[in-house]
Amino acid sequence: MIATSIRITAVLLVVCGILYNLAVTGIAEALMPKQARGSLIYAEDGTLVGSELIGQPFTDPGWFHGRESSIGYAANGSGTPNYAPSNPDMLARTEEAVKAWSEANPDVPIAQLPIDLVSNSGSGLDPHISVAAAMAQVPRVGKASGVAETELIQLIQDNTKERELGLIGEPVVNVLMLNLDLRELKK
Template sequence: MLKNIRTVFVLLFICGIAYPLLMTMLAQVIMPVKAEGSLIKNESGEIIGSEMIGQSFKDPGYFHGRISSINYDAAVSGAPNYSPSNKEMIERTLNDIEEFLNENPTVDKADVPSDLMTNSASGLDPNVSPQGAIVQVPRIANERGLSEKSLYNLVDEYTESRSFGLFGEPRINVLKLNIALDELE
C-alpha cells in the first residue's frame, strides 16, 4: 500500500509539475513570442491583440473578419454544430449576406466569399482569404478616401502563403492588415 502511494506522488510530481514546467521553459526558449500568445503591441508597448485570435471590426473603414458565433470571446471557444439544412443557420447566413451586400454595394451576391459568411471551428479565426479582403476594398477606399490601388497593394503585401508551401490556404491576418491600414493615413 505504501509503495502505491509513493508511486502516485512520484507520478504526480513528474506528470503534474516537472513535465509542464519543462515544456513551458522549452517553449519560452525555443519560441518565446508564440509562448507568450503571439501578442501584437503598439509603439508604446500596449497590447492591441493577438495574431492567433480574431477581433470584431464593425467600423466600415476597416476590413472585417469572419463571423464569430461567440463574439470573439476566447474564454468560450467553439462554434454551433448546425447542419447546412438548419433553419436558424440558413436565416443567419442569409441575413449576414444581406448585411454584407448593404455594406459593400459593389459586390455581387455570387461573389461574396464563403469564409466571410461562415464560422471557423473555434469562432476565433483571425484570418480571411485574400478574396475576402479584396471584395471589401471599394468600401474601405470610399470610407477612408484612399485609392483602391493602394489598398489592393496592401492586401497583396499582407497575404500569407500556404504554411511550408503545402498546408492550408493563402490567408490574411485581419488585425495586422487593419493596423497597416491605419498606418497608411
C-alpha cells in the first residue's frame, strides 16, 4: 500500500510537475514567444529596458509618471495594502501624494488630478495609467522636456490602448512605452 502511494506520487510529480509545465511553456514559446518571455523591451543597443507588464518609477519631471506603488515596483512580488478609504495610513499617503502632485504640477488644478496618479493598483505593478492621467501631465512634461504640448498629446494618442474587444475596461496608456516614444522624439 505504501509502495503504491509512493509510485503514484512519483508519477504525478513527473506528469504534473515537469511534463505539464514543459508542454505549456513549449506551446507558449511556439505561439507567442514575446509574451512567454515576459514581454521584455530592449533598447537599440540590446540592453534590457523593462517589461510592458510591469510599471517602473519615473520621477524626473521631463517624463510621464505612473501610478503609486506600495511595493516599490518589486516584480518579485505583488500586492498592496487593502486599506479602506477611511484608514489613517491611506489618508496620510494620499494627502502626501496630492501635495507632491500639486508641487510638481502647479499648472494643473487639484480638481483635475486623476485619482490613478495618487492611488495604487491592486498589484502595485500596473504599468498603465488612464488617458486623463497622461493628459494631466502634459504641461509639466512639456516644460521640462522642451517638447511641444501638441506633440506630447499626439504621443499619448498613439500609445492609448483602447478597450478590450471594444467593451472591457477603459482606454489606458502604458507609461514605459509612452516614455520610450518620448525619448525617441527628444533625439
